[in-house]
Amino acid sequence: MQRLKTRPQFQAALAGGTVSRTAHFALHRLNLPQPSDFPSAPAECIGPAPSPAQALFDLSGVWLGAMxxxxxxxxxxxxxxxxxxxxxxxxxxxxxxxxxxxxxxxxTTFDRKLFISASSDQLKLAVRLELEQLFERAVLQPIQPKAIA
Structure with a gap:
């Protein structure tokens, strides 16, 4: 799994749409075209311009960013x-x-009245449980066949 690093990568992924939500988190996904979707041709052949997703992402893996x-x-x-x-x-x-x-x-914020410490074990556990729900829902979400460009 690779991490998103640049602002255009984050913006493109956010534009892909929301796949899953919980009380505090949202998961956005930009489906990337499979490498087999693009025919390989010699460099001297003129063809369609690369998609924006090709320019921003290596199309061979899963990318993740946190906001x-x-x-x-x-x-x-x-x-x-x-x-x-x-x-x-x-x-x-x-x-x-x-x-x-x-x-x-x-x-949305985690209630500071419930989680007094800035980095308590209770806060980490609550975040972890909610993130597991978020990713579980995202895995069950059907994949759209076409990438958003």
Whole structure:
């Protein structure tokens, strides 16, 4: 599994649409065309221009990014803990996810009255359980046949 690094990669994956939601997270997916969808031809042949997905992503794998905005997680410790949980849980589902670019986005805050510490074991457990639900739903979601360009 490869990580999204650039802003255009994140924007493209977010534009792909929401695949799954939980109370605090949303998973966005941009389906990538399979390498077999593009005929291989000699360089001197003129053909169609490459798709934007080809330019942004290596089409041979699963891509993942995590967005944890300051708006929903004020403390850096909390943001980093949530991102670590996203990447750890995603590793377990990496084999079952389709070849696509995925972005996990925190869409609301965890109540600071329930989770007083910025990085408590209770918060990490709550995040992990919710992320497992998010990825489980995403794996069950049918794959659209065509990539969004």
């Amino acid at each position: 944890v905005p300051k708006r929903w997680a004020r403390r850096a410790v909390t943001r980093n803990a949530i991102k670590r949980q996203i990447y750890n849980v995603s590793e377990r589902f990496g084999e079952r996810l389709p070849v696509a670019a995925h972005v996990v986005r925190l869409r």
